[in-house]
Amino acid sequence: MNTNSLNEMVAHHTKLAIQIAETMGHTLDFSSESIHRVEDILDNYSNDYASHDDMIKPLDREVWSIAAIWGTYVGEVMRMELGERCSWEAVEGGYLLDAQGAKANPILKAFKRIVNGPEDNIVSFYDIIGEKMREHIQKGQEI
Numbered sequence: 001m002n003t004n005s006l007n008e009m010v011a012h013h014t015k016l017a018i019q020i021a022e023t024m025g026h027t028l029d030f031s032s033e034s035i036h037r038v039e040d041i042l043d044n045y046s047n048d049y050a051s052h053d054d055m056i057k058p059l060d061r062e063v064w065s066i067a068a069i070w071g072t073y074v075g076e077v078m079r080m081e082l083g084e085r086c087s088w089e090a091v092e093g094g095y096l097l098d099a100q101g102a103k104a105n106p107i108l109k110a111f112k113r114i115v116n117g118p119e120d121n122i123v124s125f126y127d128i129i130g131e132k133m134r135e136h137i138q139k140g141q142e143i
């Protein structure tokens with residue numbers, strides 16, 4: 001995936017997240033507080049997922065397409081907070097955040113949140129991984 005395609009995909013998923021959130025009564029404004037709203041939304045998806053018996057659960061690829069929307073939004077908030085030293089990187093099968101070599105996969109985390117439930121809380125991911133990426137960037141600047 002080239003850089004233009006990657007940027008278009010990120011912009012598309014981010015726009016979808018904002019639009020879908022609005023239909024659910026949530027406003028996503030790229031603030032750290034908006035991650036709590038994403039957690040609420042993912043909780044709804046997770047409860048719906050858990051309510052289906054195994055014979056009619058959504059396929060992984062269906063859950064992944066939902067996770068891509070919400071994980072991309074979370075990643076965009078993280079990228080904006082971390083600044084120019086953080087960017088999206090295309091990898092086989094998708095994309096992830098790269099902050100000078102420290103990598104994070106908010107899409108995978110959103111997927112796990114839907115499938116596993118609250119134990120894979122997206123707010124905790126945002127807080128803990130975001131802090132580790134900030135520390136990694138700061139260490140790189142000290143060298």
